[in-house]
Amino acid sequence: MNRVELTYDELAITPSELYEQMGYGQSIPDEATLQELDKVLQEVKSFLKPSFCYFVKYGALDLEQYTLTIEDTTLSVGKIIARQLRGAEAYAFFVCTAGMDFEDYQRELMRKGDMVRVFIADALGSVIAEKAADRMEESLQMNIDKLGWKHTNRFSPGYCSWHVSQQQLLFPLFGTSEPCGVHLSDSSLMTPIKSVSGVIGVGPNVRHLDYTCGLCDFDKCFKKRR
Numbered sequence: 185m186n187r188v189e190l191t192y193d194e195l196a197i198t199p200s201e202l203y204e205q206m207g208y209g210q211s212i213p214d215e216a217t218l219q220e221l222d223k224v225l226q227e228v229k230s231f232l233k234p235s236f237c238y239f240v241k242y243g244a245l246d247l248e249q250y251t252l253t254i255e256d257t258t259l260s261v262g263k264i265i266a267r268q269l270r271g272a273e274a275y276a277f278f279v280c281t282a283g284m285d286f287e288d289y290q291r292e293l294m295r296k297g298d299m300v301r302v303f304i305a306d307a308l309g310s311v312i313a314e315k316a317a318d319r320m321e322e323s324l325q326m327n328i329d330k331l332g333w334k335h336t337n338r339f340s341p342g343y344c345s346w347h348v349s350q351q352q353l354l355f356p357l358f359g360t361s362e363p364c365g366v367h368l369s370d371s372s373l374m375t376p377i378k379s380v381s382g383v384i385g386v387g388p389n390v391r392h393l394d395y396t397c398g399l400c401d402f403d404k405c406f407k408k409r410r
Contacts, residue, residue, distance in 0.1 A: 187237040187364060188323060192229045195315040205307040217300075224304045231285045234312055236320035237364040238278035240328075240386060241357075245269055252383070257353050261383070262345030268336055268393075272385030276324050277354065278338065279363045280316040282309045282378035290377075309378035317380050328386050336390045340382035341372070348372045354381060 202221065203213060213221065243254040250266040252259045252275065261269070269275070286309055293302045317338060324335055342348035351372040355363065362368075367375045374381065 185237055185239040185358065185363075186323065186327070187235065188319070189233055189235040190316060190319060192232045192234075192312075194319065195234065195312060197311055197315055201311050201315075202308060205311050206304065207307075217304075220300050221304050224301055224308060228286065228289065228305075228308065231289070232312070233283045233285055234281060234316040235283060235364050236278060236280040236316050236323070237358070238276050238320055238324060239358065240274050240276045240324075242274045245272065254357060257357060259350055259353055259383075260347070261339070261350075264344040265339045265346055265383075268339065269383070269385040269390075271387060271389040271391075272336065273333065273387030273389075274385075276335065276384040276386055277357055277382070278317070278320050278324075278384065279355075279358070279366050279379065279381045280313055280320050281364050281366050281374075281376050281380075282312040282316070284365060284376050286312065286378060287376035313378045313380050321384070324384065324386070331388075333386050333388055334390055335392060336385040337393055338380075338382050338384045340380055351381065354383075 200210075203209075203211065206213065212218075241254050243252055245252050245266060247266055247270060250261060250263045252261050252266070252269065254275065254277075286305075290302070290305050290309065293305055321335065321338065328335065339346065341350045341354060349372050351368055351374070355361075355368045364379075365376075366379045366381070369375065
């Protein structure tokens with residue numbers, strides 16, 4: 185299994201990504217909010233330890249039952265994801281996280297009742313987790329380049345009709361109870377909360393889409409509203 189710990193700078197987060205996640209769209213926050221954002225960023229940069237881990241295994245995709253079987257584990261990924269994974273030779277399973285230090289930071293802000301910073305940190309944590317996943321995809325592509333392979337988009341339980349409870353089947357595939365230090369509760373909630381997990385198809389005949397909102401059935405996503 186590949187595991188990599190990152191720095192904040194390696195995430196390459198842009199201001200526009202933060203503003204969008206905070207709900208400003210293409211606009212820039214007011215000066216007071218920008219000042220608070222800068223303070224949060226300076227604090228977070230001093231301790232942040234985001235990381236990702238992934239492994240690649242061969243499996244069997246059933247396009248009639250919409251399942252993906254890895255050894256003795258069968259995942260019901262749903263129609264949308266199954267179709268996007270077709271053509272894959274193997275499958276990469278991943279966990280990416282902002283880390284427990286960031287989780288503790290959010291809890292401390294909540295304890296203090298600093299709701300402005302709680303809001304900013306919540307948005308920042310989501311971006312950190314997604315950018316860690318971006319770095320994971322880059323690492324994966326570097327490893328499969330020698331095979332002449334490409335990779336699909338990443339797909340996570342809880343989206344595109346892949347039920348979040350399937351995390352209970354996904355996590356044991358890593359061979360450790362807490363991949364990348366991420367704990368899974370009985371209700372399939374990940375801790376740290378700012379974490380993402382899922383699957384990516386790899387092979388010479390798969391495709392990566394630049395725009396995937398049309399595939400997703402999560403109607404409340406701010407990106408889809410945009």
